[in-house]
Amino acid sequence: MxxxxxxxxxxxxxxxxxxxxxxxxxxxxxxxxxxxxxxxxxxxxxxxxxxxxxxxxxxxxIKNPVLEFDGEELRYERGDYVVEVAFRDIGSYHLLPGRIRSLGLYDRTGRPKLFPSLAGRRTARRYLPLTGITNPAKVETFMSAAGIPPHQRSLSG
The missing domain is CATH 1.10.287 (Helix Hairpins)
Known part of the structure; x- marks a missing residue:
């Protein structure tokens, strides 16, 4: 392992x-x-x-959000809320800017992955909330170490 x-x-x-x-x-x-x-x-x-x-x-x-990966899956944990996604299901990622940074994951076809809501306010969400003072460079380094490329957002493909 x-x-x-x-x-x-x-x-x-x-x-x-x-x-x-x-x-x-x-x-x-x-x-x-x-x-x-x-x-x-x-x-x-x-x-x-x-x-x-x-x-x-x-x-x-207060629980800090934690991103973790091993050879088989990416794991997001924030308090009691845990999301585990197999690497074979992740095609790319996108770090959403804003007051509270969030991590969006996409499948291999480029569609955003849906996750259950944190507080039950919505049926699903397309991102995993991080924190506002999370350094984007650290997240990018983490995702590149996991082998997940950034999502290409251009229309020309």
Whole structure:
């Protein structure tokens, strides 16, 4: 069996929520330490610390999208949502630009592959969402290492 290669897409929201939570906890502690004799400072400090703990815990719970391939299949995982596509079914790929980058896969005839919806809002989607701060060059390098060529979007063929 061949070794698998992984690409973990960074989630900016995860880092922002986690570090903002830590900052709120520290701010809450500082608020209590500055004037521990006044009830308003203690109340504000406790509320800031509780909000910070909630934000940090929620930030740690956010799952980063992961692309992985081994010799037989390409695997996309985002939390509990998992898509496995055999290499023989993939003809090319296209990285969609935008606020949240997405990966579109095409079969050997050039038709887009359909995937089940992430949240059940639609019956199918034509792309796999990555994250907004995913480096397109890393995705292109990953896909070329997997042996999947980019999708030619020209009309002349």
């Amino acid at each position: 061949s070794e698998s290669v992984r690409l973990v897409c960074p989630a900016g929201r995860k880092y922002v929520e986690t570090w903002a939570g830590y900052a709120l906890v520290i701010l809450g502690l500082v608020t209590v330490i500055v004037d521990p004799g006044h009830w308003a400072n203690i109340t504000l400090g406790v509320l800031l610390a509780l909000g910070g703990i909630a934000s940090a815990v929620h930030g740690h719970m």
